[in-house]
Amino acid sequence: MTLAHQPSMWDLAEEATLGSLGAVVRHDLGRGAWVDHLPGWVAGSDEVLEVLLGDIGWREDRRQMYEREVAVPRLLRWYSGRDELPHPLLTDARSALNRHYGPELGEEFVSAGMCLYRDGRDSVAWHGDRIGRGRSTDTMVAIVSFGSPRPLMLRPVDGGQSLRFPLGHGDLVVMGGSCQRTWEHCIPKTTRPVGPRVSVQFRPRGVA
Numbered sequence: 001m002t003l004a005h006q007p008s009m010w011d012l013a014e015e016a017t018l019g020s021l022g023a024v025v026r027h028d029l030g031r032g033a034w035v036d037h038l039p040g041w042v043a044g045s046d047e048v049l050e051v052l053l054g055d056i057g058w059r060e061d062r063r064q065m066y067e068r069e070v071a072v073p074r075l076l077r078w079y080s081g082r083d084e085l086p087h088p089l090l091t092d093a094r095s096a097l098n099r100h101y102g103p104e105l106g107e108e109f110v111s112a113g114m115c116l117y118r119d120g121r122d123s124v125a126w127h128g129d130r131i132g133r134g135r136s137t138d139t140m141v142a143i144v145s146f147g148s149p150r151p152l153m154l155r156p157v158d159g160g161q162s163l164r165f166p167l168g169h170g171d172l173v174v175m176g177g178s179c180q181r182t183w184e185h186c187i188p189k190t191t192r193p194v195g196p197r198v199s200v201q202f203r204p205r206g207v208a
Contacts, residue, residue, distance in 0.1 A: 003118055003195070003196040013043040013044030014047070015047065016042055016043065016044040016045060016047045016048050016087070017042070017043045017044060017089075018041060018042060018043075018089065018092060018093060018096055019038075019040065019043060021096060021100040024036045024037065024038040024100075024172070024174075029154075029156075029177075029182075031182050032138065032177045032178035033175075033176075033183055034175075034176050034179065035154065035163075035174065035175050036172075036173065036174040036176065037165055037172070037173050038171070038172040038173075039171045039172075040170050040171060041093075041144065041171065041172040042089065042093070042144060042146070042170030043170065044170075045170030046146075048087045048089055048146050049146040049147050049196075049198060051086055051087045052086060052087070052114070052116070052146060052200075053116075053196060053198070054086075056077055057077055058075040058076070058077050058116055059075065059076055059077065060072065061076055073122045073123050073189075074115045074116060074117050074118070074122040074123070074124060075116040075118065075122075076113070076114065076115060076116075077113075077114040077116075078111065078112075078114070079111060079112040079113075079114075080110070080111055081205070083112075085112055090112065090144075093200075094109050097109050097142050097202060101174065104140075104176075105139075105176075108204065109140075109202035109204055110202075110203065110204055111202070111205070111208075112200055112201070112202055113200075113203065113208075114199065114200050114201070115198070115199045116196060116197075117187065117196065117197045117198075117199070119195070119196070120189060120190035120191060120193070122189075123186070123187050123188055123189040124186055125186055126184040126185070126186045127184055127186065128157070128181060128184050128185070129141055129180045129203070129208060130181065131207075131208040132206040133206045133207055134180040134207045134208070135181070138176070138177050138178055139204060139207050140174055140175065140176040141176075141179075141180065141202070141203050141207065142173075142174045142201070142202040142203075143167065143175075143199055143200065143201050144170070144172050144199075144202075145167035145171045145173075145199055145200075146168070146197065146198045146200070147169070147195060147197035147198055148194045148195035148196060148197050149169065149171075149197070150166070150167060150168060150187050150194065150197050151165065151166050151188065152165045152166075152167050152173060152185055152187060153185060153187070153188060154179075154183050154184070154185045155183065155184055155185075156183055157181075157182055157184055167197075180207075
């Protein structure tokens with residue numbers, strides 16, 4: 001797969017490294033929901049992006065929409081806790097997240113789901129990660145982004161003002177508490193020219 005991307009002018013480190021999670025900022029959303037945000041957690045993130053844009057087994061899923069089958073507007077890859085991740089920094093990132101959030105979460109991040117947004121036409125609709133335990137219990141989903149920034153939008157499920165977090169070039173966002181039940185999130189389409197972005201989502205066992 002060959003996708004052109006514009007390297008970040010600010011993230012010039014030659015080797016990918018993790019920053020401190022002590023700088024993460026928590027946003028209280030109410031009703032037990034919260035979002036942590038840390039821009040630039042991964043320095044040298046383009047090195048990881050180059051690997052993720054390679055042949056790592058990306059697949060194109062299809063879904064039924066009304067009376068026809070359509071392609072899901074992004075490429076997907078999923079790794080279980082037993083699978084080797086395609087870049088060692090991602091293994092280090094999962095370990096760092098477990099050290100930082102483990103006491104609060106009460107368990108570990110295990111799986112790593114990945115989405116490749118090839119350009120502005122790729123997207124994900126409004127949803128919550130409510131398959132499995134996220135439907136009924138508090139949990140966390142940690143997302144590390146690589147490549148061109150795209151906005152992660154969040155809105156309350158019963159209506160209200162939306163929030164916007166631009167994510168790319170090594171940024172981290174963690175949705176926690178009741179966020180998957182009381183809020184929805186999406187990556188909207190855009191007509192602006194944007195390069196590829198890969199979203200890496202770490203989840204505990206039984207959350208999807």
